[in-house]
Amino acid sequence: MLKKVPKQARSEHMVACILAGATRVLDAVPLAEATTNHIAEVAGVSIGSLYQYFGSKEAIAHCLLHQHLEQTVGLLREIRIASRGCPVEERMRLSFLxxxxxxxxxxxxxxxxxxxxxxxxxxPSQLKQVVGRMIDEIALGLAEEHPEADPDEIRVCATLRHQSSMLLAHAALDRRRFGQDSLVMDYFDTLSAAQLSLLDRRPVRRAPQSS
Incomplete structure (x- = not known):
């Protein structure tokens, strides 16, 4: 992660340039083959400037991962809000696509x-916290479609949805086995139907009547 937090616009721009350069480098070569010198060169900054904020290429990769996870949380939130009124299956499909x-x-x-x-x-706490926020967003979407469902059931379904989506997205990186989007989406739709059917079939937990 960052060695020091940028407090001025110039420093924030420097860090943004480093992360943009690292994104380009790590999109082309494995982390083991990447170097801080190459990242600095692509970013257009000096190696000294890079080391002001990051102690290693792994620290840069950590920061990139955090940035990516935060962007995913934002994406889930934006689609959840923008797709209100659509069937839950379509809303979940939009996010996964x-x-x-x-x-x-x-x-x-x-x-x-x-x-x-x-x-x-x-x-691991870093990943657990952001993943929890992703599951929160999925749970909110499910709760909007199933307002009377038990919150615990909603949470379980949202967790299963997140786990299966991430497994499929990562499986899709292997183009030899999952080269066609239609194949990946077939898996997604089948798992989605199974997960949502749990909410449809489970009895609604109602508050006890006061005497």
Whole structure:
């Protein structure tokens, strides 16, 4: 992560340039082959400026992952709000299609970001917190469609939806096995129908009547 937080517009611009350069580099080569010198060169900054804010390429990758996760939370929120009134199946499909397109467009970058989460120096609490917010957004969408459903059931369904979506998005990076979007979407639609059917079939938990 960042060694120091930028407090001025110039510093914020510097960090943004470094992250943009790192995105381009990590979208082209594995993290093991990337270097801070190459990232600085692509970013158009000096290596000294890079080391003012980041101690290593892994720290840059950590920051990129955090940025990506925050953007995903924002995407889920935007689509949830913009698609109100549409069937829940369509709303969930819209979110996943955006995630799928992003993974398809930047496969090496997403492979690198996934690898970051598997490193021993990666703080699991960081990932857990942002994933929880993603699940919150999915749960809100489900609750809007099923206002009388038990909140615990909603949460379980939202968690399953997030887990299956991420598994499919990452599976789509292997074009030899999941080269066609239609195949990935067939899996998504089947899993989606199964998950939503749980909410449709489960009895509604109602508050006890006061005597």
């Amino acid at each position: 955006e995630v799928l397109r992003d993974h398809r467009s930047h496969p090496m970058l997403h492979l690198n970001l996934t690898a970051v989460t598997q490193r021993e120096d990666f703080p």
